[in-house]
Amino acid sequence: MPPRPAIPRPTAARVSLYLRELEVRLDRGQITVRSRELGDSLGFTDAQIRKDLRLLGLSGHPGVGYGIRDLLGRLRRLCGTDHECPVAIVGAGNIGRALLSYGRFETEGFRIAAVFDADEAKVGERLGRSTVRSMSELRDRVQRLGIRIGIVATPPESAQEAAERLVEAGVDGILNFAPRRLELPTGISVTEVDLSMSLVNLSLQIALSRMNRVEQAAPRTKRSPRTRPA
C-alpha cells in the first residue's frame, strides 16, 4: 500500500455529510459540483471542503469542480460501501423494527442480513425480509454470512453482552443504539448513536436563530448570521 496521509478525525466525520449532499445533488440531475456549492450547503468554507477532499485523495478540475458520480464512487470505496455490506441487528424491539423498515440503509450499500433477539417469544417472527433468530445462532450465522458490522438495538442492560457476542462472532465494528457505553477490545470500532443529541442540536439551532433574529433587528448589528437551519 503506498504511503498515504492519515485522515484527521474531523475530516472523517464530514465524509457522511459529503455523501448525503452529493446524493441529493445527483438525484436532482446535477453532474458536477464546485467546492463553494458544497460549502454553502453544508456550512463550511470552500477551502475546508477542498482540503478535506484532498486529504481523502480526491481532487477537482479547476473551473469545473468535481464530477459528482466520480466523487460519490470514490467516497463509497473509501467507506467500503461500494459493494453490498451485510449487517446484523441484535434486538427486535422498536428500534430494531424501525431499522428493518428503514429504506436508506440499502441506498447506502448496507443489507440487514440477520436479526437476533434473546426473547424466545420473538424468535421465528418474520420482520420484513428477515426472520428473528435465537442468540444461540448468532455466531454461526454471522460467520457464515460474512457479516462484519453489528447493530446493538437492545435495552441498555443487555447491550454489553450483545456487543460481546457480536465481537466474538468476528464483527469489526458495532453501531450502538442502546444508551449505554460499551467496553470492547481495542481494534473494534464503535459508533454510539445518541438520539437525544440531535434534539440538543436542534434546540441550540433554534436558540441561535432566535439570537440572530434579535441581533438583526438591532440597527447597530452589522454581521450576517452564520448559523442557520440545516
Place this chain on the structure above:
Amino acid sequence: MPPRPAIPRPTAARVSLYLRELEVRLDRGQITVRSRELGDSLGFTDAQIRKDLRLLGLSGHPGVGYGIRDLLGRLRRLCGTDHECPVAIVGAGNIGRALLSYGRFETEGFRIAAVFDADEAKVGERLGRSTVRSMSELRDRVQRLGIRIGIVATPPESAQEAAERLVEAGVDGILNFAPRRLELPTGISVTEVDLSMSLVNLSLQIALSRMNRVEQAAPRTKRSPRTRPA
C-alpha cells in the same frame, strides 16, 4: 442584548459532543476538566476546544481547566435545555415508540408531552406516559402545552404534511426522522436524522482503522494513527 460574536456552524455542531462528554465525566465524579482532556476524548486539538468554548462565551481557569458543572450549566442554558422543554411527536410507529421509551431525552431536558398519529386505529392507545391523539387535536394541544419542538416520525410520504401541521401550530423547530427532505418556511430550524449515516461513519472508521493497522505493520511508516474508534 449585548453584542456577541455569531457562533460558527462547526462550533455549534460540536456543542452536543461537549455536553455528552462532560456528562460522562460528571457521572464518573470528575469536577474539573482541561481542554487537553476534552480534546483527547473527542479527537480535537486542545486549541480547538479552547477556541470553541471562547466563542460560546466560556473561559477556563489557567492551570485548573473548566468546572464541569459550571460548563454543563452554561452549555445547557445556551441550548435552552436548562429548563424542561416539552416536545411533540407525530407518528406512533416503530420510531415514535422507540423515542417514547428512550430514557436519554429526559436526561437532556426534554419531555415528550404529546404524541399524534393520523391512523385513527392508534388514537387513544397508551404509550408509556402518553396517549396517542388524533391529528385534529394537534394545533390546540401544541399551543396549550407551549410546545416549540416537533419530531416527525411518520412514513416518508406523510412527513411533509406532519411538519407543516407542526409549524402551523407554532413550533420553532423540527427533528425529522423520516427519510424525506422537508420544505419549510425560512426561520424554522430543521435537523434531519439520517440513521444510515451513522452506519456509513462506522464503516469508514473500520476502513481507516484497517488501513492504519496495515500502515503500522509496515516498518517505513512513522505516523501514528489519528483516527480511532469513538
